[in-house]
Amino acid sequence: METKPPTARALAREAVHASILAAARSRLTHEGPAQLALRAVARDVGMVSSAVYRYFASRDDLLTALLVLDYDELGAAVEAADAALDRDDVAGRWSAVCRAIRTWAVAHPGDFALLYGSPVPGYVAPPSTIEPASRTTHVLIRVVADAWTAGRRGARPAPTSPPGELQAAIGDAVVYMREQGIAPDLPDELVLRVLMAWTTVFGVVSFELFGHTVGAVSDDTAYFDHVVARLADDLGITGPGTTGVG
Amino acid sequence: METKPPTARALAREAVHASILAAARSRLTHEGPAQLALRAVARDVGMVSSAVYRYFASRDDLLTALLVLDYDELGAAVEAADAALDRDDVAGRWSAVCRAIRTWAVAHPGDFALLYGSPVPGYVAPPSTIEPASRTTHVLIRVVADAWTAGRRGARPAPTSPPGELQAAIGDAVVYMREQGIAPDLPDELVLRVLMAWTTVFGVVSFELFGHTVGAVSDDTAYFDHVVARLADDLGITGPGTTGVG
DNA sequence: TGTACATCAGTGAACGCGCGTTCACTGATGTAC
């Protein structure tokens, strides 16, 4: 009984904090992050605008909280999609993870635009957003690394560059992965391909949500799935795991 | 001598029109399209805000003019990059065209964000922007189609789907290409791959300009070139043309 | 070439609006004795 129960005040504070964020998020659906007005959010919650300052020091602080919340929500959805499948089923995991990204984005277009659209002019995301932002990427890398470790490289990707040549381009990623202990021995060529695939997945979702696929893509869901399958090919991720007992 | 010389008024009008657009563009570098203020633009040009209404009926009209201007400028840059090379050198054309996209984007980040970033809330681009927007895509398709026509398919892309299966996903693109007479006989698999590559190219540029490659990519130019080379591979575009006389 | 009228680019004041942030205040909740 060392943990004191939270006071009514503390509970209320947490509830209001959450409802401010919720109101801000729902505004994001119809207006961009740069237009997000603290006064309007306060109005939605039913407070006077100055009361919001008891919870967020400034409009920028509110934006940062939204950024962290959204990155974490997306990251959690992606991690859950990955965790639901057998570790050996790398192909299944790959498509589940990619689909989770798109599903979240389609369900939360405003939040997606906040995370992956044009940066908010004059706002600089603080370092505290970096960790939540990397959760999704970690999952993508891990799936590819597992596929590679399991020996399912397939014919591709054949190294197109001589060893070491990619270091100048993607050295930061290699260093980061080694530091974090994520697939430290993944070949450079595959690291490059993961970065490409990561970009393509978010690129396809951006194009869909930002209206660039009108007139070209007739079924966004089907198109996305085809793209994900091609990416799996390019990454050397082959059919469902049949590795037996090992 | 049927063509009358333009009057001083007409000349002045054109000059002012252009300088308003130029001022608006330069503002885009430091603020988003949604923040773009007609009054601020007028101030930059040295006019009173109401004078701008002699040139643009509203703020939205100014945005539309910017959109068309930028799409056309990017399209022209890409077309020029393509036209500078021998038709047979499909690999050279591919990388030149992709580089032209990135070069323009890096030189005009604000304009790139206008075209390919989050949509401006409440603004709907009118149909007059569609044609300029498609110029860049046309060039990409044409290069791939030329590579295919020249018989440089390489081993890839092997059709991953049975014939016709992609129709549901990318039927609109196929119909559009047939209507426009752009490579009407390009296999569906290759059409899908062109759409993917298009998305990846713009995705890589977006990630670079919007700050998502920090900590992963150490040299954006080198990384971009590697990506473009992989895309050429995936599209079956092989080395410089050696087709001889034919 | 000269005059009378029409066109139209640019002015300046005004409209009603919403914004972020501050500040002194009130009243309810929490804490120490």
Add this chain to the structure above:
DNA sequence: TGTACATCAGTGAACGCGCGTTCACTGATGTAC
């Protein structure tokens, strides 16, 4: 359990700001005769 004081969530007025758009006006430019 009861009282005295401290904390702190929320209020409401105020600040100074910039925005898009309208409107009656002026004076220069263009046109018809």
